[in-house]
Amino acid sequence: MPKPSVLLILEGTYPFNGGGVSTWAHHLCNKVGNIDFKLYSINASFEKETKYKLSSNISEVIQVPLWTPDEPYDYISYGEEYYKTVAKKEWTTDAVVEQKFIPLFKSLLEFIYSEDQQIEDLDIIFHQLWFYFEDYDFKETMRNKHVWLTYRDILARFIIGERNPDASLIDITVGLRWIYRFLIPLAIVNIPRVDIAHLTLSGFPLIPALIANYKYGTKIMLTEHGVFIRERLLAINKSEYPYFLKSLLIRFSEAIARLAYYKSDVIISVTTFNQKWEKWYGADPKKFKVIYNGIDPEVFKPGPKPSHLKNVPTVVALARVFELKDILTMIRSCAVVKNTIPNVQYMVYGDDTAVPDYTRECLQLIKELGLQDNFKFMGPRNNPQEIFLEGDISILTSISEGFPYTVIESMSCGIPVVSTDVGGVKEALDESCGFTCKPKDAEEIGSYVAKLLLDEDLRKNMGESAREKVLNNFTLNKFIREYEDVYKDMMKAEGSKAKLTKIKDFN
Template sequence: MTPLPATPTGGDTLPADEPLRVTLVSEGTYPFAMGGVSVWCDQLMRGLPDHRFEFIALTVDGHDRPLWEAPANLERVRSLALWTPERAPRGRPHPATQRAVSDLAAQLVRPPPDDSQAAATGVAAFLDALHRTAVAARTRGTTAGLFTDDPAVQALTSHWCEATGAGMTLRDALDWGGLLEHLLRPLQERPVEADVVHAAMNGPSMLVGMAAHWEHGTPVVLSEHGIYLRERYLLEDDQPFSRAVRFLRLNFFRLLAAASYQVAAAIAPHSRYNRRWQLRCGADPDRMHTMYNGVCLDDFPVAASEPDVPTVCFLGRIDPVKDVRTLIKAFAAVQRTLPQALLRIFGAAPAGQEDYLEGCRALAEELGMGHAVTFEGPTRQPFDAYHSGSVVALSSISEGFPYSIVEAMACGRPVVCTNVGGVAEAVGDGGLVVPPQDPEALGRALVRVLQDDDLRAQMGRVARLRVRDQFTVDRWTGAYGDLYAQVTGRAGSSAPALDAELREEVLVQ
């Protein structure tokens, strides 16, 4: 099969007065979870009321209940379950299917090359094999059995031995094959019919866009809040797999991320930090448009007063990426100086992270702070959470351009955050930024802000003005409307040009 072109093109020009049909895709977020990506999805659809949206939600088992009220222009929500069991079809697979599976395995066993040309060649070969695997999955009606039948296991173990000089156990081959069959589940679905597919993140979400692009030539827009590949590397140590399976997982996500950048007609990083990661992974700078998240100032009124005692507030998911454990450890340092201080943690644990939440509760008790650290659960009015604190903290190990920080700043609250993703770009002089996974540094910064009334007030004023001038929702939703017009070839479009300053930055690097 001929490899896909490096630079995808949009479809035929659309009449300017025809509403665009957009399929928005995300994994583990809207409409079944709260959090920044879900907020962004809701804002995007409401901010483009003349566009018609379909939403495809990649979920665990498809049994989730919606937590969001659908906007008027959201016509359909489809849940695509990745982890439900399916039965493999009987009979030996077609020779073309065996070749596709074998070729995909050949790319997955190879370590990342140092040479950029070799890396590009590997991504092209992976993308070609993935395309043929998608054809096989649709023909069979399922990905089940594609990578766990005898020919697939034999192909994987053979390629592994050739690449590493070592054998692979049957258990590892079956474990990896089973994982891959679930990760590729979107490829067994009928490709969506839309004017544009917009993936809210990289990874399996982009498979929906790839399938539509291969079948219909549909242009794909890719947004990244946090860098999907980076988060896989950060969290891989927590996965209960052997070294061989972990290597294959990370290699799959590396190749899929790079392939996604090749397929996407437009790539919309949410910070310069994300942009640099994407460029290093092979993204084309001419297809990149940096899009900072924004908020509606009317939804986040300035706090009129402060709590009676020094209070640190956190609002977000309770999971390892947010590194709430580091925040709790940092608060122990705060209490040594300010024993009357409180830490209020707003948010819920996503599915699968309930043990992490309980571990955070246990850590607070273990450090003797059960009376001072409260877990408030989710809130429907985020500004109430921000108003409840003297300072808002974020201790994440990975971020894109976090809503919680921009929302807190809109409320006139100073922030203390870890320096990940686009956090420093958001904060400016509206708070302090410290290294990630350093509880002592985070604790010292929190104490500094809590003890200095003038500094707190000054940072709060600067924070509000910074959001007003740079990070409003109207600014970014309008930019996405222009981007859709560009990639679809809509008549009369005025697509956003690549930021000149960022272009200069790329050329210098």
């Protein structure tokens, strides 16, 4: 009897990039028994090598690069016969695009900009878009003049004019380019037949799950780490995009998030914090389940501090250097601590090359505050269980998180944590294990860091409590057992939306 099969759908993470979601996925694929995993990995560019050694539980990796100069199928074969690829281009005539695609494209744009949306209609639109791209070429379709004319006319009707006088031609062109890139997974119609499509965010990676659902009746399962729509709104708010592009991105992202919640048979959160956002965007609480991230306490365990750091008050962080981790606030907190503890050392382990402009801003702030001897970027490492032991405490200054691994990894090592109160941090980190602070409050963060560094007994007591809390609540065995149970239950249950109940005429 064949194993149950799961298409694990990821974006910008496993198996080509690191981070918390990648750690989660690696644990899942390595430890969950009797499952045949197939990875659908959406990335910005084409990746040649995986960052992780893949488990024998993974039988296939499908990579879809979204933002390359060429199309994904120019880099990768997706198993479609050559004759059909050529035929689809030839069949995609002006008349076909105008008669068959434009009514669907028009309906999609109208849905995005409508104030009266029925999510069932968006499901039907995507079903018919998939059906169209089964026979016709994505690139030839989207580059057709009728697509631009329709897009222009819809924008003129809904948003250009008094409500948005500053929409420029380049803004409008960029908007269509975004739509083109977000919809690229519709071009990859050769999805493997699987029992479950497991999403790792409620965003545009929903599209391959929809195709599997429409094509095979595959059930859809969502694990929400950081809430996609919340983090998208935070990023847009900080961006310098003009109003038109912000509005398009928000509206399209909100529509996709709502569709992801509607189509998912089970919605798993890594923290209860996520659920208020999910309910806000229409998710049915009957689908909800919380499964906390888990770690191996035999790997992350207490140990001695390295001898070269024994008399140095040390703060460690495992964090990719980019805006959501708010490293600028971490740097400012170091300046606060230095006022009391002049030889304090902050050591940040993680990729500091991914967002060069942000790293430069951080380095400039370090120089301005005179912290060159106190705050150091150490680059990425593959031994987090040893990194935590370098610190007297660990720190997290993010403005958004799901249920961060770094918190429970540090706790398991007996190292107390000072963290911003974001996502599900407080579900792991209580007053017996460390301190939580308001995001962006460098003074409060710095005061708690100094308090812990100056009080050895407090650090020791908090470290012991932190270790105990992990052993009781956040072990890898518990995490794996709960996912195995969900997969088994989904295999037994009927999919709630495996088939559409109506077909709509968009002509």
